[in-house]
Amino acid sequence: MATEYREYGASTNPPAMIQVRDLTHYYGPRPAIEGVSFDVQKGEVLGFLGPNGAGKTTTMRILTGFMPPTQGKVTIAGFDVVEQSLEVRKRVGYLPETVPLYTEMTVTGYLKYMGSLRGVAPKRLPVRIGEVIELCRLGDYRKTIIGKLSKGFRQRVGIAQAILHEPEVLVLDEPTIGIDPIQVVETRRLIQDLGREQTVVLSSHILPEVSMLCQRVLIIHQGHIVAEDTPQRLAQSLQGVERIELEVRGPIAPVTAALRRINGVTEVTATPGRNRHTFVVQARHGQDLRDEISKAIIDGGWGLLSMQMSTMSLEDIFLRLTTKEEL
């Protein structure tokens, strides 16, 4: 995988906000990530997608300077995460997967503490806390003890501390995990707002979320990057086949046979229903067989109830990419 990214080194573009080269990290004898390389440009929102244990958290912990990598080099805003860790940490806001909060403190007290730790100027701090509380919609909870907040609000406090010092880079590890759907929507909106000005790296295993929030997706599996592109392009490039879904009133076997006879059809799968059946027809790339299919159904004397062409979702890509290695 590493060779594919080597060209970045010679790139004439302005240096990327985050540069990751040949990153490898071992926990004991097993690598959590191996030979991971990527760039994140300023102002970009990058999504890490992968199942649990793929190496997302490990990568993020290295980016934030929490732990040094076994091998490889990471620079953020031109600073090395190992050699110039403090400079990196000043420029990075981090929301770990388990939101780290002092449960006995009030929201404001916590933000005040985090702000002074992060080196926000004492004069600026109260103003900035006000802004952040506004941004994360925590206005009614300034004096609430964090331990009494619901999970969703704790998440917001977590994000508030991450953006408090106006970092250039925001690293969010599973920012919407374990909170209720309404709060998920709000959290996503907040991330979208932040992504307009800041460089954001977020991880998730929820695919629609990543395709909604990110301009670019890295799919990481078993410690390797298996794909990297925009959500749209990823969908296109992997789309080797066209899928057509149709609902037909008619017997399964003859319909399937008729569909198979059409030139260009590679596969037909049928899902029986009560008096109508769903068929999924896969055709070779670039062929639109809807005319032929509808003709075949009509000619057979069956009822065509609906027909739909579906492009492959990220979810499918994800499954394909992540299951391929195991084959």
Added chain:
Amino acid sequence: MRRIQAVAWKEIQVYFSSPMAYIVGLIFLGLTGFFFVRDLGDPFPEASLESFFQGATLILILLAPTLTMRLLAEERKLGTVELLLTAPVRDWEVVAGKYLSVLVILLAMMAMTGYYVLLLFVFADPDPGPVYAGYLGLFLYGAAALAIGLLTSALTSNQIVSAVVAMGILLVLYFTDFAAGAVKNTLGSRIIAEISTKAHFDDFALGVIDTKHVVYFICLTAIFLFLTVRALEAHRWK
């Protein structure tokens, strides 16, 4: 410096917003009060604080770990250690801030015993030298005990384990003085005696400020604080 202050100030606030500081302070004052009064009940009492200082060192074996156990173990339990280690703060600054906060609590507790000194000076005519020396010794001893407690707090996420282990170390260090008497080999017994915190504290209680003892306590504190920084760093490698 501002970051050390921030860490220390936060911890001090936590001490006083939870019952911990008050409980520990109460026990400390109650027990040292007993030691102070005990000798004065003699038919021909001596106007000294020696018994108070000796008692205070024993009590600190139990109380110092109770104060420090929370400091780093809780950060690990809550996961906030990840924030602390990704904030632009050096590891030693974190340790310094935490240590400073608990040192302030120790000083506050010692300040409250000033009441005994006041009583002694009002009702008797004590020699002031041993009082100064005793307080210096008590502070140095307490500082070392807190450093030991801070190390055990950095090594575990379980506060109870931290406290018990620190108490164990403090007890062993205190009582090696007695063990030294049981060892026949003169060199061995000397080494064991030199390790003992009690052996080094006794002179202070008598009013002697010996640089040897001062250096001993400062070294003990420095070693354990250094190990604490290392233990905190070790979190990054797990």
